[in-house]
Every structure is written in C-alpha cells, then in structure tokens.
Amino acid sequence: MSSAQIEIQLIASLVAIACAIPGTFLVLRKMALISDAISHSILPGLVLGFFITQDLSSPWLIVMAALSGVVTVILVEYIQKTNLVKEDTAIGLVFPTMFSIGVILIAKNANDVHLDIDVVLLGELAFTPFDRMMVGDVDLGPKSLWVIGIILSSTIGLLIAFFKELKISTFDKGLATTLGFSPAIIHYGLMSVASVTTVGAFDAVGAILVVALMIAPAATAYLLTTDLKKMLGLAMIFGVFSAIVGYWLAHYLDASISGSMTTILGLLFLLVYLIAPGKGLIAVLYRNKQQRIEVSLLTFLLHLNNHSEIEERHINHLNEHINWRKVRAKFVVDLALKNNMVTIDEDIISLTEKGRIFTEKAINYIISNDPTEIEAIKEDFFLFRG
Amino acid sequence: MCGYFREITSINLKFKHIDILKYIELVFTDYTLRTITLGTAILGAICGMLGSFAVLKKQSLLGDAISHAALPGIAIAFLITGTKDSNVLLIGALVSGLIGAFWIRGITRNTHLKSDTALGLILSTFFGFGMLLLTYIQKLPDANQSGLDKFLFGQAATLLVSDVWFMAIITFVCIIVLLLFWKEFKLLLFDPDFTKTLGFNTKFLDILITSFIVLAIVMGLQTVGVVLMSALLLAPAAAARQWTNSLRVMVMLAAMFGSLSGVLGTAISSSQANLSTGPVIVLIAGVFVLISFIFSPSRGLLFKQLRLIQNRKDLELHKTLTFMYDIAKNHHNKSHPHTIKILNNFQGFTKKTLQQLEHKNYITVEGQQWAMTEKGYEFAENMYNQQMVETHE
Numbered sequence: 001m002s003s004a005q006i007e008i009q010l011i012a013s014l015v016a017i018a019c020a021i022p023g024t025f026l027v028l029r030k031m032a033l034i035s036d037a038i039s040h041s042i043l044p045g046l047v048l049g050f051f052i053t054q055d056l057s058s059p060w061l062i063v064m065a066a067l068s069g070v071v072t073v074i075l076v077e078y079i080q081k082t083n084l085v086k087e088d089t090a091i092g093l094v095f096p097t098m099f100s101i102g103v104i105l106i107a108k109n110a111n112d113v114h115l116d117i118d119v120v121l122l123g124e125l126a127f128t129p130f131d132r133m134m135v136g137d138v139d140l141g142p143k144s145l146w147v148i149g150i151i152l153s154s155t156i157g158l159l160i161a162f163f164k165e166l167k168i169s170t171f172d173k174g175l176a177t178t179l180g181f182s183p184a185i186i187h188y189g190l191m192s193v194a195s196v197t198t199v200g201a202f203d204a205v206g207a208i209l210v211v212a213l214m215i216a217p218a219a220t221a222y223l224l225t226t227d228l229k230k231m232l233g234l235a236m237i238f239g240v241f242s243a244i245v246g247y248w249l250a251h252y253l254d255a256s257i258s259g260s261m262t263t264i265l266g267l268l269f270l271l272v273y274l275i276a277p278g279k280g281l282i283a284v285l286y287r288n289k290q291q292r293i294e295v296s297l298l299t300f301l302l303h304l305n306n307h308s309e310i311e312e313r314h315i316n317h318l319n320e321h322i323n324w325r326k327v328r329a330k331f332v333v334d335l336a337l338k339n340n341m342v343t344i345d346e347d348i349i350s351l352t353e354k355g356r357i358f359t360e361k362a363i364n365y366i367i368s369n370d371p372t373e374i375e376a377i378k379e380d381f382f383l384f385r386g
Numbered sequence: 387m388c389g390y391f392r393e394i395t396s397i398n399l400k401f402k403h404i405d406i407l408k409y410i411e412l413v414f415t416d417y418t419l420r421t422i423t424l425g426t427a428i429l430g431a432i433c434g435m436l437g438s439f440a441v442l443k444k445q446s447l448l449g450d451a452i453s454h455a456a457l458p459g460i461a462i463a464f465l466i467t468g469t470k471d472s473n474v475l476l477i478g479a480l481v482s483g484l485i486g487a488f489w490i491r492g493i494t495r496n497t498h499l500k501s502d503t504a505l506g507l508i509l510s511t512f513f514g515f516g517m518l519l520l521t522y523i524q525k526l527p528d529a530n531q532s533g534l535d536k537f538l539f540g541q542a543a544t545l546l547v548s549d550v551w552f553m554a555i556i557t558f559v560c561i562i563v564l565l566l567f568w569k570e571f572k573l574l575l576f577d578p579d580f581t582k583t584l585g586f587n588t589k590f591l592d593i594l595i596t597s598f599i600v601l602a603i604v605m606g607l608q609t610v611g612v613v614l615m616s617a618l619l620l621a622p623a624a625a626a627r628q629w630t631n632s633l634r635v636m637v638m639l640a641a642m643f644g645s646l647s648g649v650l651g652t653a654i655s656s657s658q659a660n661l662s663t664g665p666v667i668v669l670i671a672g673v674f675v676l677i678s679f680i681f682s683p684s685r686g687l688l689f690k691q692l693r694l695i696q697n698r699k700d701l702e703l704h705k706t707l708t709f710m711y712d713i714a715k716n717h718h719n720k721s722h723p724h725t726i727k728i729l730n731n732f733q734g735f736t737k738k739t740l741q742q743l744e745h746k747n748y749i750t751v752e753g754q755q756w757a758m759t760e761k762g763y764e765f766a767e768n769m770y771n772q773q774m775v776e777t778h779e
Contacts, residue, residue: 027499027503030500030502030503031502032500032502032503032505032506032507033502033505033506036450036506036509036510040613079679082679082687084627084628084685084687085441085624085627086444086446088444088445088446088447088502089441089446089624091446091447092446092447092450092616092617093617093620093621093624093672093675096613096614096621096672097669099613099614099665100614100617100664100666100668100669100672101665101669103539103662103664103665104666104669107660107661107662107665108658108660108661208510208513208514209510209514211506211509211510212511214506215503215506215507215510216510216511218503219499219503219507222498222499222503223497223499250518253518253522254522254525255519255522255525256517256518256520256521259514259515259516259517259519259520259521260514261514262510262511262513262514262515262518263511263514263515263518265510265511265514266507266511266512266514266515269511273493273497279497279498280497281492281496281497284496284497285496
C-alpha cells in the first residue's frame with residue numbers, strides 16, 4: 001500500500017465520519033432529503049465563488065458554497081411557510097433550479113472554468129493526495145485531509161457540546177421548547193453543519209456520495225438500534241467500512257472510488273434490511289407469519305368455544321367453516337393438540353379445560369381491548385414473544 | 387468576476403437579436419429542431435399530467451429517486467447488450483427505476499424508516515452504483531462506450547423521430563388510461579380509504595399510476611437527464627396547482643406549462659452555444675412556478691399580501707369606529723360632537739381613517755370635532771354584536 005493509497009482511505013474515512021454525524025440527526029428528524037437538496041444546490045455557490053476568486057482552491061469557494069446550501073434550506077422553508085405547496089415539493093422545486101443555474105453557468109463558461117460536471121457529481125478522491133498543503137517547503141499532507149479534518153473536529157466539538165440539546169430537540173420538540181432551547185437555533189445550527197460538511201466532503205467525494213454517506217449509514221444503523229449513541233457509533237463504523245472496502249473495490253475495477261463506496265453502502269443496507277434482528281425484512285415477514293398463526297389459532301379456539309354441537313366441531317367442517325387458505329388447517333389443529341388445548345375424539349374436536357381457560361382470557365382481551373389484559377395471556381401463549 | 391458579467395451581457399445582447407418569426411419558421415422547416423421541439427413539448431405534457439398526481443399524492447420526490455435509480459439500469463443494459471440503441475438502454479432504465487420505486491415502498495412499509503430516508507437512500511446508492519458502472523464502462527477497452535453520460539444531463543439533440551413517435555404513443559396510452567380510470571384516480575388521490583371501502587383495487591391503481599410515472603421519467607432521461615428529471619415532473623404541476631382547485635383543470639394546465647417549458651427551453655438553448663437543453667427547460671419551468679406563486683389570484687403571494695393589507699386597514703377602521711361607538715353610546719344624543727383630541731390616547735386612528743370614515747358617512751367631521759352619524763352608530767353596534775356572536779360560537 002503506497003502512502004497515497006493510505007491517504008485516500010484516510011480522507012474517505014474522515015469524510016464518512018464527518019457525514020455520519022449530521023446524517024444521523026437528519027434521518028431521525030425526517031429531513032434526510034435536505035442533504036440531497038444541499039448537495040445539489042451548492043453548485044451555483046461554488047461556481048460564483050470561482051468567478052469571484054478565479055481560484056479553485058480558495059477557501060472563499062467553501063464559504064460561498066456553504067452559504068448557498070444555507071440559502072437553499074431557508075428558501076425551502078420559506079416556500080413551505082407560504083403553504084402553496086407541500087414540504088417535499090418545495091425541496092423538489094428548489095434544488096433542481098439551483099443545480100440548473102450552476103450547470104448553465106459552467107456550460108456557458110466552459111472555456112475558462114476548470115470545473116467539470118463529472119467532478120462535481122463524483123469528486124476526485126483519487127487525485128486528492130496530489131493537492132498538498134505546503135508551508136514553505138514542508139509538506140503537511142493533502143489539503144483535503146486538512147479541510148475535512150477541521151470540519152470533522154468542529155463537528156465533533158459541536159456534537160459533544162450540544163449532544164443533550166440535539167437529543168431532546170430531535171425526539172421531543174415540545175419538551176425542548178419548554179426547557180428553553182430555541183428549536184430554530186438548533187435547527188439552523190444542524191443545517192449549517194450539514195451544509196459545511198457537504199461542501200467539505202463535496203470537494204473530495206462529489207455531490208452524490210455526500211448524500212449517500214449522510215443517509216445510508218444512519219439508515220442502516222437505525223435498523224439495528226434505537227439508542228442514539230449506538231446509532232451514531234454504528235453509522236460511523238459503517239461509513240468507514242464502506243470507505244475502505246469501497247476504495248479497494250474501485251481499485252480492483254479501476255472505476256470511480258465514490259461510486260464504489262456508495263455501492264458498498266447500498267449493499268450494506270440491503271444486507272441489514274434483509275437480516276436485521278427484529279426490524280429486517282426477514283424478521284418482519286417471520287413475525288407476520290407468526291401473528292397470522294396466532295390469530296388463526298385464536299379464531300379456531302373461539303369457534304370451538306362458541307359451538308357445543310357435534311357437527312360444528314367435526315374436523316372436516318372446521319376446514320370449510322374457517323377460511324384458512326393461508327395457514328394450513330392441519331398445522332393449527334396440530335399446534336392446538338400439542339399444547340393440550342383440544343382433544344380429538346373420532347374426528348370431533350373439543351376444548352380441554354386448559355383451552356377453555358385460555359379462550360376465556362382471549363375473549364376478555366378482545367372485548368376490553370386493554371393492553372394490560374394481553375400481558376396475562378402472553379405467559380400462556382407460547383407464540384407471543386414480543 | 388468581470389468575465390462572468392461580460393458573459394451575462396452578451397447573452398442579453400444575443401437575445402435581442404433573435405428574430406422570433408424566423409425561429410418559428412425554422413421550427414417548421416428544420417428537421418432536427420422540429421424533432422426536438424416536438425419531443426420536448428410531448429415530454430413536458432406527459433410529465434405535467436403525471437406530475438399532478440405525484441404532487442397531490444405527496445410523492446413529489448419519488449420522481450427524483452426513480453430518475454436517479456434508473457442510471458444503473460442504463461449501464462447494465464449497455465454491459466449486457468453492448469448497443470447504444472436508446473430503446474434498449476431505456477428498457478434497462480425502466481427495470482431499475484421500477485425496482486427502485488418498489489424497494490422504496492418496501493422499505494417504508496416493512497421497516498420504521500420514514501419515506502424521506504428511503505427516498506434518499508435509494509436515490510444515492512442506486513446513482514452511486516450507476517456511476518461506478520459508468521466509470522467502469524468508460525475504462526473498458528472497446529471504444530463505443532462514450533455517450534452514455536448524456537443520460538446524466540440529457541441531450542435533446544440526440545432525439546430521433548422514432549423517439550418522438552414512441553413518446554407520442556406512450557402519451558396517448560397514458561391519456562386513454564387516465565380518461566378510463568379518471569374517477570378512480572381522483573378518488574384515490576383525495577380519499578384512499580374511501581376508495582378501498584368502495585371496493586376498488588387501490589393497490590392496482592397505485593401501481594398503475596406509479597408505473598406511468600416511472601415510464602414518463604424514463605422517457606425524459608434522454609432529454610433532460612437523470613439529475614434534473616424530477617423538476618420537469620414537479621414544477622409544471624406545482625405551478626398549475628396555484629391556479630385552480632379542480633383536478634381536471636390542474637392536469638390540463640400542468641400539461642400546458644410542461645409543453646411550454648419544453649418548447650421555450652428548446653428555443654432558448656438552441657439559439658445559444660454551449661447551453662444544454664435540460665437545465666434550460668428546468669429553469670423555464672421554475673420561472674412558471676415563480677410567476678404562479680406570486681401572481682395566482684386566489685393563492686398567490688401578491689394578492690394574499692394585498693388582501694392582508696386591506697384586512698388590516700379594515701380592522702383599523704373598525705377599531706376606530708368601535709372606540710367612537712364606546713364614547714357615543716354613553717351620550718343621550720348619539721351624534722353629540724366630540725373633539726378629535728380624545729381619540730389621541732388611542733393608537734388606531736390617523737387622519738386617513740377619519741377621512742375614510744367620513745367618506746363612508748359613518749361620522750361627520752367639523753373643525754376639530756367629530757360626531758357619529760346614525761348610520762355609523764348602527765354599523766358599529768351591529769359590528770359589535772357580530773363579534774360577540776362569533777366569539778360565543
């Protein structure tokens with residue numbers, strides 16, 4: 001591994017961590033798409049900054065771009081406040097317009113602007129080690145490393161300083177307001193951090209990866225935990241993991257690093273989406289199936305309880321009487337038998353004493369619809385595990 | 387900075403020199419221009435129509451996610467077939483757009499992640515995957531891979547007559563389906579639960595409209611590109627929404643705004659060098675939205691502000707009148723004159739309000755004295771009653 005390779009992975013990892021922090025809060029505050037809007041609409045700011053300074057490495061570029069990100073947020077909120085359109089429409093209107101302005105500005109000045117649309121979308125992570133920070137003759141490492149390092153450390157500083165406030169205002173806006181935290185300050189603070197991070201990361205990894213790095217690790221972590229600190233930690237780990245694995249995938253394919261980082265993030269999410277315990281697709285489908293069986297069993301027992309006539313309790317009749325196409329009737333009968341809820345005597349099914357007591361409890365629960373009632377059944381009900 | 391401004395002024399200069407009549411003549415005679423103009427007009431129309439449904443269903447950003455999600459499909463279709471035939475590539479885009487759209491539905495339905503997270507996630511990861519494939523394709527040894535990146539920002543100039551015919555047929559089918567299921571779609575938009583209880587298959591209707599939206603987006607990829615496609619879907623619909631409360635009118639207006647953006651965008655971009663059509667169309671659509679936001683008579687910001695000012699004036703007038711009424715009612719003679727000075731400790735009057743009140747014959751002013759008229763007294767009394775009734779309700 002050459003030093004340039006290590007530097008690229010280091011920059012990518014730092015960007016991933018810097019994005020994961022605001023990203024987690026954006027996901028929790030249901031504002032994930034703001035990152036998309038910001039990442040697109042910093043383009044005109046960047047271009048105008050370039051026109052003013054004529055220098056692609058000037059810090060003014062970052063300031064202008066971050067400003068245009070904040071302007072986007074304000075514009076979106078202003079449009080929302082007029083109630084002319086819904087929130088998501090406001091986002092969808094503002095950022096393509098801003099982005100179009102940026103694209104047109106670049107296209108009209110293609111001759112003297114060294115900004116390339118591809119670079120804007122994808123960044124040039126592979127070239128970052130060549131743009132070095134020099135003080136006199138001393139080489140202080142790649143410039144992007146410094147930029148993202150500064151952004152990351154200030155983000156972490158802000159996170160530690162305002163963790164409590166952020167937490168409360170994210171989960172209970174009303175409480176935060178009554179406790180005297182200004183929701184507006186926290187909101188715009190978060191937006192500014194997101195904006196600055198986007199700009200800083202944009203330089204290295206491009207507009208699209210910024211969005212992916214903000215949303216995907218946080219969303220993946222959210223499927224695994226409901227603890228804010230754990231979620232932040234997991235999001236950072238996922239980000240760094242995708243940075244390093246993504247780098248080597250790109251190296252192997254000789255393709256865009258940010259594209260492959262995003263792909264790894266997507267695959268990671270897909271994996272967790274499928275197998276996350278409790279919240280993953282497989283767990284959800286399994287739970288749905290369990291619940292279907294539980295409901296079928298209850299229906300079955302209630303039916304037995306309601307009818308003392310022999311013909312209603314004949315095993316063949318039950319098959320037609322209760323519409324069980326999805327859950328096999330035999331399965332439910334066997335389940336009931338196994339748990340000593342019923343006995344079968346010459347194809348006639350009758351409730352046992354245990355079954356009767358259980359059914360009574362279930363009826364009680366259904367009639368009262370009181371969550372505390374179900375606690376009593378849960379003990380008996382071998383299937384209730386939730 | 388200077389260069390930038392010079393550029394702007396030169397645009398303006400060029401604008402003045404465009405002969406509009408000549409351009410219109412060119413649209414009808416020039417093959418390429420005619421194709422592009424027709425193509426963008428049809429595209430704008432279908433996007434406006436379907437966009438109305440997306441906007442009203444609060445799925446505005448679904449279009450953004452789908453258009454980004456279509457990118458890997460294009461790349462994979464190219465990798466498999468090796469052709470750059472746009473129909474083949476667009477089928478790939480269609481498939482991956484649909485996968486993206488239904489995965490978003492799956493995420494929001496099966497997990498506790500909210501729709502914004504699902505949209506952003508699918509959008510960015512699919513797009514990143516597409517870019518990975520595109521950069522991978524670019525470095526492949528055989529040479530005919532260039533030109534795939536036209537799908538990023540679109541190149542209307544690559545539209546062929548066959549593409550336009552294809553668009554026209556899809557639009558026609560879409561209109562037929564909309565007309566056939568109009569009632570159902572309308573019901574679904576405004577009251578999905580009611581639609582379900584009436585026995586309509588809401589899932590089928592939902593999938594139908596989503597599929598049409600995906601189809602419209604995929605058609606637009608070639609012209610407007612992945613990144614800006616969502617705006618063409620949203621902007622005409624958002625503009626049309628401001629002018630009407632009727633779905634029928636809104637859909638028609640949106641189609642009109644969409645086509646106009648297409649035609650005007652093509653005109654402007656074709657008269658300029660170095661100006662890609664997609665961003666210009668999006669900007670024109672944005673201008674339509676801006677105009678609608680400001681000038682729409684019932685919802686627009688301008689008239690809202692004017693109404694606000696008018697209301698405030700009326701309120702001030704009524705405040706002054708109420709104050710006068712409170713003084714006058716304590717006197718046996720309602721029209722007993724009082725000095726204007728006693729109004730001084732009350733902020734809500736100016737010379738203008740007095741003049742207006744006099745103009746309405748509510749009071750008479752003589753020198754430094756004012757007196758209530760019978761009419762004014764009655765009005766103030768009734769106004770007071772009305773207020774009481776309202777607050778009691």
